[in-house]
Amino acid sequence: MGKIIVSGASGQFGHAAASQLLDMGEEVIALSRSTDKLADLAARGAEVRAADFDSPDGLVEAMRGGDKLLLISTTLVGERPRQHANAINAAKQAGVKHVVYTSLLGARKPGNPSVEGFDHIATEEMLEQSGVAYTFLRNSLYAEAVATAMAIPALTSGTKPENAGRGRVPIVSRDDCIATAVGVLTQEGHENKAYDVTGPELWALPDAMALVSEMAGKPIEVQDVDDEGMFAYFDALGVPRKSEDVDPNGPIPWASEGMVTFGKSIREGFMDVDSDDVERITGNKPRTLKSVFEQYQGAWPK
Template sequence: MGKIIVTGASGNFGRAAAEQLLQKVAPQDVVCLTRSPEKLADLASKGAVVRQADFDDPESLVKAMEGGEKMLLISTLRVGTRVEQHRNAVEAAVANGVKHIVYTSVIGGGLEDHPGVEQTDHYDTEQIIKASGADYTFLRNSLYADAVATAMAIPALQAGSKPDNAGHGKVAMVAREDCVNIAVAVLTQDGHANKAYDVTGPELVSIPEAVAMISEMAGKPIDLQHVDDEGMYQYFDSLGVPRKASDVVPDGPIPWASEGMVTFGQSIREGYFDVQSDDVERITGKRPRSLKSVLEQYKGAWPA
């Protein structure tokens, strides 16, 4: 097996994937790309190759991709402006002879017609990868249960209320750990070229059901307020969140825009996330974790 490149290796997902790969393949075949190599000194000490790379600097990428055969392209966090970053990475990889690109997409990533701003980024990136000539595997991840257990649970418990525009739409929330497991499996097994997998948890749950579960486990009431999309925008406005990706101040206090969150909720409400698959278990051999088990994992971080 040739070298496996992991982009964004100092992020949560990338680091977890790199650590697993180090247990499965020769350490010198794990190439970790990061803007901050010092953050990966521990992986370098285990024999991984750590290289400085910046998705906004195509020249740095070309050098960083040397010798790679497969690449795990982890989508960057810049919703609305990340497609160019992904294009830079794909072009540098293919120019260096990378044969297979595994990409962390989203449920519905293959749909041309979709309300989600986040999904549009993933759709555009999938098309770039398909057109690149490399083999591809698209890992279309559902909503992270970890985000529900932290970014959703903590403010809702602090405020005792949560505005929400997802209605009663269902989503099979998935543990980030399961998303990492399937990514590593696809990178280290044969037979996954030119396929797309729906990476989901074991049960379909609505946001109100998830909030009720959080409330019950914490022993604190949370008043869920059903709002429309404009009401959701106004809530984020009140927190000082810019509406559009183009309005985000570089290196400012809030690095994301509310349109990603609002259209995500809309996508759930309109049924675009109502997908539950057995791909995680089929490919990793492990049953995916339930939302409840992920909530229990993070419960210690909730306000007392």
């Protein structure tokens, strides 16, 4: 096995993936804009290199010697295709043979309204045309996000506006997404394939909030709103609608357009996907939503 490059290795996903690869005895090249956050990986034998997908300069050198790349999608909606193109071009020039990319569940289904998905479609198409082997990990909604970013404000206010209606989504733990990525990077036979990385159950978001309410012993009233009502909710919180209006260093580093169209895509059935890919690749059943709620329950308002 050659060296495995992990991009965004200072983020939660990348750091955990790099750590698990080191546990397995793999040679790891850990990339980040902030290499000071990678000291623990360096101490365990990872090669730590500075890399910035906004600037192609130095990217080829950063990836040199790597055989596979875990390309973790960047965070700024709308900017990702440009950043990912820089990474893919550099990987190809550096001789990387296989790129494993964290994509989005249902993104390639025709008519999906999710603007988050547009970036992933563009990146998947670039990889298909790159001449480098690829694997697409189409990750579902993170259970950890539901347990924190959704649950905490809902418990605090007692209400949760929601535009996803009764659409179903197989909410998945980030742990299972990471384990699936590590499996694909360390096993044979995953080239030029796409996997649906999903949890074990399909959830309507109002039912997920009902479980939060029950476990916390506090009421949450889910208010069924249309897309405009969802925008109004985020407007009231001071969230910019468009990603180009986001201040990356501001208190809210994301735009509501991504969240609202994500909810719409759930409502319209684009994420209603039942898959056993996680278990087939990792050998383990994926975590339930309840188990992730139990993990984060201590952070919920009393």
